[in-house]
Amino acid sequence: MENALNKMKVAILVTDGFEQVELTKPREMLDAQGATTHVISPQRDEVKAWNSTDWGQTVKVDVPLDSARPDYYDALLLPGGVMNPDSLRTNKDAVAFVKAFFDARKPVAAICHGPQLLIEADVVKGRKLTSYPSLQTDLKNAGAEWVNEEVVSSDGLVTSRKPDDIPAFNKAIVELFSQQSVEA
Known part of the structure; x- marks a missing residue:
């Protein structure tokens, strides 16, 4: 399944406080599968990760959110971390960016607290999904079927x-995103 995502363009939307491994590990996998990944952020130059219990590494922002176009990308990755999606969900441009992927029926992957953005984008109603357990009530209240x-x-x-x-x-991302790259 090497290069299953060849030529696919994947947006990774984050701001300061994203959980480090929830960006780095999926991004490494996406890059290894042939995708082009861009870190998109309201920050202009770099974003700072949260690494389990303390601040982690900084990551270069490839495209500032105000310059990013959802139609350029084939798929979206939403890493979690508590601070990252909590901050992004109050940013109308970030919410609109996420919603655009659903409106265009492009694949989206979200981990941990990432689904907070999905609630704000009003795209969870009637969907079966999971998240960090502390979000289950919020997701259920937004109309999702939450499962552990x-x-x-x-x-x-x-x-x-x-x-x-x-x-x-990562395995599920490759399966879903490769369906999109075949259809594209």
Whole structure:
């Protein structure tokens, strides 16, 4: 399945406080599968990761959010971390960016607290998904069917609970995103 995502362009939307491995591990996998990945952020130059219990590495921003065009990308990755999606969900441009992928029926992958952005974009109603357990009430109240599973793939959306689930999350991302690259 090497290069299953050849020529696919994947946006990774984050701001300061994203969980480091929830960006780095999926991005490494996407790059290894032949995708082109761009870190998109309201920050202009770099974003700072949260690494489990303290600040982690900084990551270069490839495209500032105000210059990013959802129609340029084939898929979207939403890493979690508590601070990252909590901040992004208050940014109308970030919410609109996420919603554009659903409106265009492009695949989206979200892990941990990443689904907070999906609630704000009003795209979870009627969808089966998972997240970090502390979001289950918010997701249910927004109309989602929340389940406590390692990974859930449903209707163009892959979700996962936490960093321990990244191997299963990565596998599900390749499966879903490769369907999009075949259709493209």
